[in-house]
Amino acid sequence: MPEPAAPEKSHSGPVSESPAGGRPDTSASTGVAPGRxxxxxxxxxxxxxxxxxxxxxxxxxxxxxxxxxxYAGGWRSRVRLVVDADGRAGVHGYRSTEVITDLRCPQPMAGAMDGIAERTWTPGADLVVAVDGDGMRHLVEVAPAGDERGGQRERRDRGGRAEGSARGGDRRSTAARRAAAHSARTERVVDGTGRAxxxxxxxxxxxxxxxxxxxxxxxxxxxxxxxxxxxxxxxxxxxxxxxxxxxxxxxxxxxxxxxxxxxxxxxxxxxxxxxxxxxxxxxxxxxxxxxxxxxxxxxxxxxxxxxxxxxxxxxxxxxxxxxxxxxxxxxxxxxxxxxxxxxxxxxxxxxxxxxxxxxxxxxxxxxxxxxxxxxxxxxx
Known part of the structure; x- marks a missing residue:
């Protein structure tokens, strides 16, 4: 499975973990692995x-x-997921709008992803998972932003891709996703308090x-x-x-x-x-x-x-x-x-x-x- 998106560092709004696989804000305190x-x-x-x-x-x-x-596994305390047209949580493929709903990955901390794959979520929404310093998991569903083009929401196929888009995506769709991630969106706390x-x-x-x-x-x-x-x-x-x-x-x-x-x-x-x-x-x-x-x-x-x-x-x-x-x-x-x-x-x-x-x-x-x-x- 592709790695969960690295959250793109942005101090201009909520954490923007680029679903298309950018780098985020992160990370690690541990040094560079041999060979890298x-x-x-x-x-x-x-x-x-x-x-x-x-x-x-x-x-x-x-x-x-x-x-x-x-630090090879269980190190990631922040994950941002996307929800496909069928309400399944997943991640975008590398430089793609396709949603991959296989959530098996060694990166998240133990328990961070529990129960997510088994539930149905709001199509087009994002899910933010945060395990805080007290060990509490916070799970927040962020309402769909809807890419606005010509006054209408961009249509997507059953796989979550924008209809007519190339599998590898394009600069316009990537820019639109990033802009949408920074726009004001309704949040629903599903687990935890929502305050990390x-x-x-x-x-x-x-x-x-x-x-x-x-x-x-x-x-x-x-x-x-x-x-x-x-x-x-x-x-x-x-x-x-x-x-x-x-x-x-x-x-x-x-x-x-x-x-x-x-x-x-x-x-x-x-x-x-x-x-x-x-x-x-x-x-x-x-x-x-x-x-x-x-x-x-x-x-x-x-x-x-x-x-x-x-x-x-x-x-x-x-x-x-x-x-x-x-x-x-x-x-x-x-x-x-x-x-x-x-x-x-x-x-x-x-x-x-x-x-x-x-x-x-x-x-x-x-x-x-x-x-x-x-x-x-x-x-x-």
Whole structure:
């Protein structure tokens, strides 16, 4: 069976786990499996040539955790499924609108998929499965969005494919599915409370089960640890956390700068900002703002940040954000990239702006799949 769709990272709304098999938001905290690191490194090597990559201040080397063997199965705490025309839950085939209703897969955590295949669901709906930090499963049915074309819902055949579409899909149908995933849709809680509780560094978050959280159960803690180590923000410093989500990184940064410092977090999704503010209400020196990152950066005219952390969606940060960011001349930038291609492009943009990578770690974001996560630190 094809792997369950990797949720595409998007801080602009509910978790968008691309049914056509994109990468998500995820993952794993465990290092790159043997044999895969070379391929990943090759994709970013051209952007890194001439710049050492290793631990800050420890010489140039590509650093990765030792092994992902223990995380090959039962690691996925977030799954998004689709429902075909007959009410059966499944996943889209790779780059296809066909719904495959065989749900056997080793990735989800134990019990996450129990009872789903045996039930009939609303045709065209999505199902979001989330196992939270307390071990509670939340199962939410998200009402059909309906691709609107010419005022009428797109017709689908018995297999769930758009009638007249090629098996491999097309760019228009993929764009329509992604747009629909971000539109406002009615949610029905089937199991659990619909409010997932998560923990990172002994801090508690409560967020919508359909909101974004790293799918690998260990990822948020792992990435948070790396970001905190590499940011190394000084007490009293000003720090920016861009594409901050619910503020997982902002919390760690706030602990470093203390009450004499300040952390600005910027996130487009208003729901995520509200949930982050609730979780960080004991840290008044953290301010989370609901705004587009590129617009917010251009509006800043005050003191320059000492450290900037950014975790953009799969498309990466891009030229406008990186150029605007470089004009503020932060001492260090920590960038989390969830797609090697856009990450390599962003590395090149940093180099053009005078920043060079001083540290790089590659994580096996989705064990058993081709998806990886890259974290790099840059300095001038």
């Amino acid at each position: 690191i070379g391929g990943v490194a090759t994709r970013v090597a051209s952007a890194l040539i001439g710049s050492p990559a290793g631990e800050p201040g420890r010489g140039g080397r590509l650093v990765g955790p030792p092994s992902a063997d223990a 509780v998560q923990y990172v560094a002994e801090r508690r978050w409560e967020l919508s089960a359909t909101g974004f959280w790293q799918p690998h159960y260990g990822a948020a803690q792992c990435y948070s640890d790396v970001v905190a180590e590499w940011a190394d923000a000084a007490p009293g410093a000003l720090v920016w956390d861009l594409y901050c989500g619910v503020g997982v990184f902002a919390a760690r940064l706030a602990g470093q700068v203390g009450v004499t410092g300040f952390v600005h977090g910027v996130e487009f999704a208003r729901t995520a900002v509200a949930e982050g503010r609730a979780a960080l209400r004991d840290m008044p020196w953290v301010d989370l703002t609901a705004e587009r990152v590129e617009r917010w950066i251009h509006e800043q005219s005050g003191a320059a940040p000492d450290v900037v952390v950014l975790d953009p969606p799969r498309a990466g940060a891009g030229k406008d954000v990186i150029n605007a960011l470089s004009e503020h001349s932060p001492r260090r930038i920590v960038h989390i990239g969830c797609d090697p291609a856009s990450f390599a492009r962003d590395v090149g943009l940093y180099r053009s702006a005078g920043y060079h990578p001083v540290a790089l770690r590659v994580f096996d974001a989705f064990p058993g799949t081709h998806h990886v996560e890259c974290i790099a630190a840059f300095e001038r």
